[in-house]
Amino acid sequence: MRKVTMADVAKHANVSKSTVSQYLNSRFDYMGKATKKRIEQSILELGYQPNAVARSLKQKKTFTIGVIVANILHSFSTQVIRTIEDICHENNYHVIVCNADDSPKKEKKYIEMLMAKQVDGLIVFPTGGNIELYESLVKNRYPLVFMDRIVPDVPVDTVILNNEKASELAINHFVKKGYERIGIITTSLIQKITPRIERIEGYKKALNKRSIAVQDEYVRGIEIKEITASLEAMFSLPKPPQAILAGNDLSLMEVLRYARDHKKQIPQDFALIGIDEVSFASIYSPALTIIKQPTLAMGEKAATLLIEKIEKADTEKEIQVYRFEPELVVRESC
Known part of the structure; x- marks a missing residue:
């Protein structure tokens, strides 16, 4: 035919x-x-x-972008990807999503694969482990936007939360409710992931502002599989924490699992606030107080930035870090 x-x-x-x-x-x-x-x-x-191929050859574009997520299990990642896809759809771009599993090796493989497919640009939630590759993309003026994480000394437009403010909002709410022995637990700090480092720093600064001493035994940045043991150690202290700030959604779920398995009542036994909205937050019992990221605005900003870089390749703009403000959503857990 x-x-x-x-x-x-x-x-x-x-x-x-x-x-x-x-x-x-x-x-x-x-x-x-x-x-x-x-x-x-x-x-x-x-x-x-x-004929998509003919169109690509004529316009020297594939009308496709790549999104490389550090860990797609984070609710923040999936929410942002959804918005990126919406904006790209409105602008007639296709999206290829890859999950790096927090592995620099896997991230490198996906960057190279997407480049081979001649995608027009990349939005990357960087693992931080491929500095030379990032620098090569920047040197060649390849359209690139970082999401959620800053890579020091690599000049790339970055969309990220005001992470210190997120922790400060939580601490202020805890203190307002009468809690002073406050712990924070988040996932591993080994790769120096920006949100985790900044949220712990924000936690410490907020306590200092309130003239509350930082207790090192209340601060944990560890692998997910070690969170239960760390919580057991915290709550076995002579003065256990009265409240816990979960630094992201994955650590929040581990805290909830610990509370269930050890028959701890929230907020009676300890108050709880999580950073990152999760789908079950409002229907969990008790409903969870959350520090919410503006994922819609952040995803829209990242996609818009990248499309501008693709379509205005000859325009040079100053590299910026775009910080977005968190929101405290008060429910029953604190």
Whole structure:
């Protein structure tokens, strides 16, 4: 069966090929509604499929971007990806999502694979373990945006939460509720992941502002599998914490699992606040007080930045870190 061409569509709709091309590229400025309707109907009736390869060669773009997530299990990651996909869809870009599992080796493999597929740009939640590769992308002026994590000395536009403020909001709320022995627990600090480091730093600064001494035994940044043991150690202290700040959603779930398994009542036995909104926060019993990230605005900013870099490749702009403000959502756990 002969492949339907743009010329076939033009003839069927009684318009020129250039008008069909304008329609396919969403350039409707000088196109009447009746013309648009005829072209649309002709495409449907003839079953025309635009040649993506030809379009890419002509415009020197694949209209595809890559998103490399450090760990797709984080609710923040999935929420941001959804928004990135929405913005790209509105701008006629496809999205390929890869999960690096916090592995620099896996991240490198995905960057190289996406480059081989000639994606137009990348949004990366960086593991921080591929400095030379990041630097090479920057040197070659490849469209690149970092999300959630800063890589020191690598000049890339970055979209990130005001993490210290997130911890400060939590500490202030704990203190307002009468708690002073406050612990923080988050996932591993070995790779110096920006949000984890900054949230612990924000926690310490907020306690100091309140003239509350930082107790080192209340501060933990460890592997997920070690969180239960760390909580057992904390609550076995002569003066155990009265409240716990979970530094992200994965550590929050481990704290909830610990409370269930050890028959701890929240907030009677200890108050709890988590950073990152989770889908079950409002229906959990008790409903969970959360520090919420503006994932919609952050995902939109990252996608918009990248598309601008792709479409305005010759325009040089100052590299920036875009900080977004957290929000305290008060429920029953504190």
